[in-house]
Amino acid sequence: MVEQNFTKVKEFILLGFTADLQLQRVLFLIFLIIYVFCLLGNITMIFLICADSRLHTPMYFFIGNLSFLYLWYSSLFAPKILMICITDDKSISFAGCLAQFFFAAGLDLSECYLLAAMAYDCYVAITNALLYSQAMPLRLCASLVAASYFGGFLNSTIMISKTFTLSFCDNNVIDDFFCDLPLLVKLACDVKENYQAVVCFIMASNVFTPTILILASYLFIIAAILNICSIQGHLKVFSTCGSHLTAVTLYYGSILFIYSRSSSSYALEWDKVVSVFYTVVTSVLNPLLYSLRNKDVKDALKKMLDRAKVS
Template identity: 80%
Template sequence: MEEKNFTELKEFILLCFTADLQLQRILFLVFLIIYVFCLLGNITMIFLVCSDSQLHTPMYFFIGSLSLLDLWYSSVFAPKILMICISEDKSISFAGCLAQFFFTGGLGFSECYLLAAMAYDCYVAIANPLLYFQAMSPRLCASLVAASYFGGFLNSAIITSKTFTLSFCGNNVINGFFCDLPPLVKLACDVKESYQAMLYFTLASNVITPSLLILVSYLFIIAAILNIFSIQGHLKSFSTCGSHLTAVTLYSGSVPFIYSRPISSYALKWDKVVSVFYTVVIPMLNPLIYSLRNKDVKEALRKTLDRVKLSQLKILGKQ
């Protein structure tokens, strides 16, 4: 069989959940509402962390960094998802598919590392609160965030270069909302063992390794909490890491479902549901998780709303 190189394909067709036009319009409204809330939530969180001096701490620096990543992450997918839900044109160009694939891996891996850095931050805050600000210096925090992005995008570049040089059978229909790994691998005529070995090693080092780091951090966190004798201290410690643990559970429960399985076991219908959850829904939920459970964030939001109301009253008074 003559092998056809991926680069010979000029565009790809992205399949929606259904061919029913009315149901596609409903999906468009659902995704639009989710995306708008995602934008509002993450932009608000970034603004609060930057503007309120009480939130100028290592913990909120990481929360603001996570919101920035989620804002970028959801914007890679949501506009295209909205377009294919309402438009008859379901195509995506070769360059667009490559870019979407690259940012999918880069931002996804970066979030894994960032969540691991946040777990370490929680451990330091609980185990050594008196020296917390010295231990988590601004330089260290910035280095951890930069390292998360560097590691994520470096490994994404490796997977992207290897995946987009696979041999394909000429089929350009991607059974999904975006150019993700499982549906692209399904299009390949022959997935060699060397590619699978590279894929498993890269996924393990970028998904499983951060998960293990998070697990180890929480084991140390539990040990530190057990050394606290007061019930109030226990509650305060759990509230410190409760939001992060919720975010980790949501993200770690969906990503390995798709990427930590053998290629032969991919079930694209279920993978589409899960992929929409971690690319669009989770970035919307993270700001809610960190705001609804956090008194400092709610207080910063209240003060910001009070300033907005006061400025509006001043404008009305001048008129």
């Protein structure tokens, strides 16, 4: 017999955070402010990197692409969160849920590989500082970014093709603000072992591989630090990779908290808070991490503001 998808659900209902109208309005203002800062911060970072010739280096090329990814990622969730908070319409169509999950998974996995590429860039910048530009030419940087997106969205395509062959019968209520994999699996009528094995393999391999690359890069960085005798040299190393290490910690900490939980305890309030953190809040922290800790970015921003005052 030919397998068929007997999906009856045409839309899903996203419960969001609370049913209290007053609290929903407060949350709307909070998320609106966060989203505006996210847009302003990441767009400003991209503009500075493009406009200032001092920032035309491999490291800032990767930071600009990370800002672009966060800009796209936050825009995938924030408008729907705002709509859930301010209106009574909490529904999302089946196709909309499919699209949201596809792009969310693709960007998540792309970020894993992009962070790994940035770790390698930090390693080259520290261990081969004199020939840094030659060791990391623009073509190589662009290839690493392209490979990150290709790997992320290729595996997202496989996951989406597997997930939406499942049958969704009567229950269409998602106790969250977006369509996430554990919650969709929880609503499915029939989840075959073959599906679970494929999804677990994709998730594990696409998180495990970049993690190994990041750890290997930092092991070599630590080895390089041990060979540096001066305190100024140590401070320079930490200024080079400190922001990236913070970004990696925030990203993997949030992901591990969410996906290491059992399915029975997934839809707790703390899970929603952490979900908001890694889908929206980290997008705001990115420009702060790479600007407040970086003299070149602060100088470029000051130069741009001075030009604006003269104009």
